[in-house]
Amino acid sequence: EAQVTQNPRYLITVTGKKLTVTCSQNMNHEYMSWYRQDPGLGLRQIYYSMNVEVTDKGDVPEGYKVSRKEKRNFPLILESPSPNQTSLYFCASSYRGYNTEAFFGQGTRLTVV
Amino acid sequence: SQQGEEDPQALSIQEGENATMNCSYKTSINNLQWYRQNSGRGLVHLILIRSNEREKHSGRLRVTLDTSKKSSSLLITASRAADTASYFCATDASGGSYIPTFGRGTSLIVHP
Numbered sequence: 565e566a567q568v569t570q571n572p573r574y575l576i577t578v579t580g581k582k583l584t585v586t587c588s589q590n591m592n593h594e595y596m597s598w599y600r601q602d603p604g605l606g607l608r609q610i611y612y613s614m615n616v617e618v619t620d621k622g623d624v625p626e627g628y629k630v631s632r633k634e635k636r637n638f639p640l641i642l643e644s645p646s647p648n649q650t651s652l653y654f655c656a657s658s659y660r661g662y663n664t665e666a667f668f669g670q671g672t673r674l675t676v677v
Numbered sequence: 678s679q680q681g682e683e684d685p686q687a688l689s690i691q692e693g694e695n696a697t698m699n700c701s702y703k704t705s706i707n708n709l710q711w712y713r714q715n716s717g718r719g720l721v722h723l724i725l726i727r728s729n730e731r732e733k734h735s736g737r738l739r740v741t742l743d744t745s746k747k748s749s750s751l752l753i754t755a756s757r758a759a760d761t762a763s764y765f766c767a768t769d770a771s772g773g774s775y776i777p778t779f780g781r782g783t784s785l786i787v788h789p
Contacts, residue, residue, distance in 0.1 A: 568719075575695075595776050596705070605781065606719075607765065608779075608784050609778055609779075614776075623778075627733070637692050652717065654719060654778075656720075658776070658777075663707065663727060665710060665722035666710075666718035666776070666777050668720045668721070670719045671717065671718065
């Protein structure tokens, strides 16, 4: 089954404790991206990647890191999480080029206390 | 920055009525897509309309695109309670990355 898998689905952590949210897709997609969703703000793009070893900042990259060492994986790293990073996070992937749809993971609800 | 903005922010209708939501965007696009999100879950792609298309249908969905006004509309006909969800438009004009950027969404509630 074609899918984007995020883990964990739920995470509560403390300020400053490094964490990684994993994202994996099995569709051989070139493009992958991370979004955060906050009430009233919609989905905001954090980082995106157009291919292996190619990553770019989105609209809200501060406090996040990503890597794309393999085509299928695109982890989101919070080196020192803060409470303002409490949010619902989504990973998405799509084929290269325009006129293609994005496939989303089920989301990771992160709470930083 | 966010490219598409949906209007209205919230819409409440009765089952059987039509629901119309609009999307405005700022810069030229290659395509515009509509997605649906059930509460707290991942987005699901509904329909894509290319910049050279004016109207597209998929089941009970009808999408229009007016590139001169930089706007699109999504019409859901004969709505059902199961259509209750948030609807987002997405455009690909993000520095030419072709990765969609989203608006804030329209929250649709369909009362049985």
